Amino acid sequence: MEKKTKKKYSETEIKQALTFIEIFETKDEIDCKGCGYDTCRDFAAAMLEGKETPSKCVELSKKVIEKLKRKEKELRESLFLNQEILDAVPAPIIYEDKEGHAIGCNKAYEEIAGIKRFDIKDKKLTEYSDNKAYNELNDRLNASLLKNPGKQVVETVVKYPGGDDITIELHKAVFADRAGRPAGFVSILFDITERVMQSRETAIAKDTAELSVSLLKKMPSGFVIVDDSLKIIESNSAFARLMGDDILAISEINPGLKGADLKSVFSDHQLFTALMQSGEDSYTKDIVHNGKKIKITIFTIEKNKTAGAILLDLSMPEVKNEEVRKRAEEVIRENLDTVQKIAYLLGENASKTENVLSSVIRLLSDNDKK
Ligand code: SF4
Known part of the structure; x- marks a missing residue:
């Protein structure tokens, strides 16, 4: 049985209520009855009466779901693009959270570390690297950067999976979340063996x-x-x-x-x-x-x-x-x-x-x- 409203509301009040369910023009009033009311205007009057909330409009819910899907797609594409850009950088890059757990890395880092990005995700460096000196240096830099956010550059030696030593210049910096608080670290390793x-x-x-x-x-x-x-x-x-x-x-x-x-x-x-x-x-x-x-x-x-x-x-x-x-x-x-x-x-x-x-x-x- 269809729902009814008792009160009469002015055109302005109804139009204002319709905007809550994203109806801005007469042509958008599709009167699909999905909410149990005959018309969108009846539903708007019920909202004004305090009997209904916008979430009961099925059309609005569909729109919200569509928007979320679009956003998710955009986010995926953006993440994919970011990863593509990172992979195009020839220098190894890794980013970790504040506790030093790996969030992600690029292809060059996979090569130097001899491990795939999915296998380092959420792991600390000590869980997949046996270079004690480098691991300790990384920990020291993280602690120091949390105290004084900014950038640090140090020269050190790392090993390729094949066993060859290379001299690197490690550039490490803190990245922030939306609120501007330190959220983690990003490291770039430049091979300076030949330069040295x-x-x-x-x-x-x-x-x-x-x-x-x-x-x-x-x-x-x-x-x-x-x-x-x-x-x-x-x-x-x-x-x-x-x-x-x-x-x-x-x-x-x-x-x-x-x-x-x-x-x-x-x-x-x-x-x-x-x-x-x-x-x-x-x-x-x-x-x-x-x-x-x-x-x-x-x-x-x-x-x-x-x-x-x-x-x-x-x-x-x-x-x-x-x-x-x-x-x-x-x-x-x-x-x-x-x-x-x-x-x-x-x-x-x-x-x-x-x-x-x-x-x-x-x-x-x-x-x-x-
Ligand atoms: S569900 Fe939404 S679009 Fe359909 S009639 Fe009700 S208010 Fe109008």
Whole structure:
């Protein structure tokens, strides 16, 4: 039997009550009778009378269920998209709750941890990782971040499932819930193994290069390295001596004559310009400078950018001897290679030249002994 209302209500009151069941226009009044009333207006009057509540309107319930379904679908799609984005990040990422239980991770983390995300869910790190040092570090960081929310970056070593050690930079931060309270931690692990190795190699190579340069500076032959504007990058005291007393005096104030203009030091400076412009590897010529006969070998260090030279004073008594002279030329040839490598290092700070430079040092030591 259909339900009835006793009271009469104004059009405004009825329309207002209809909005409670999301009926805003006349066309939405479908009068389906699902609520037990003949019309939606009768149901609205019953609500005004306090006899019914909006939840009794079956149409409204359907709408609410539809909305919930849509929201759930959107949420699923959003979560899927978030996971896709996380999986696209090459660095391992894991997020945990405040107690350190894993909530989720990305593919890169699965690879580094050797475990699937479903198998780490709700587990603490200690339940699936046997890296004691890393686990303790993680606990310490969590405790510290809860006290001082923000971000922490630490360097540490972890193992790949295969057993290879890698050096990582762990970036860990707190994430907050909707109310702004700390809700958990997110960790990103950056593999810096190669960077660490490179910086070690660079430091060794730099030290070796500096050592090699100090050996070059002790060579009896003069050597000089210049850039494309003929500014001196490095030279030794034998070079300053060959350039004359004034230059030698300057080199005592400015060792290596760094930054000095070769044009004001060496009258045959155009030989350097010619070599750099030609792009040739090397050029040897006998010249006379300050009344001394000099064999100069100019060589390219970096094409069109840097050049070096070894200068041999042919008037030196020991060089006058033909046999000794040949030997000296041999030394120049060997040193040429050495100087090229060292000069390259000085300019480029190359990282993987340790072995080359070790042999360079040996080569120089051998030459000195000879
Ligand atoms: S169930 Fe809702 S839509 Fe159907 S008649 Fe009742 S009030 Fe109107």
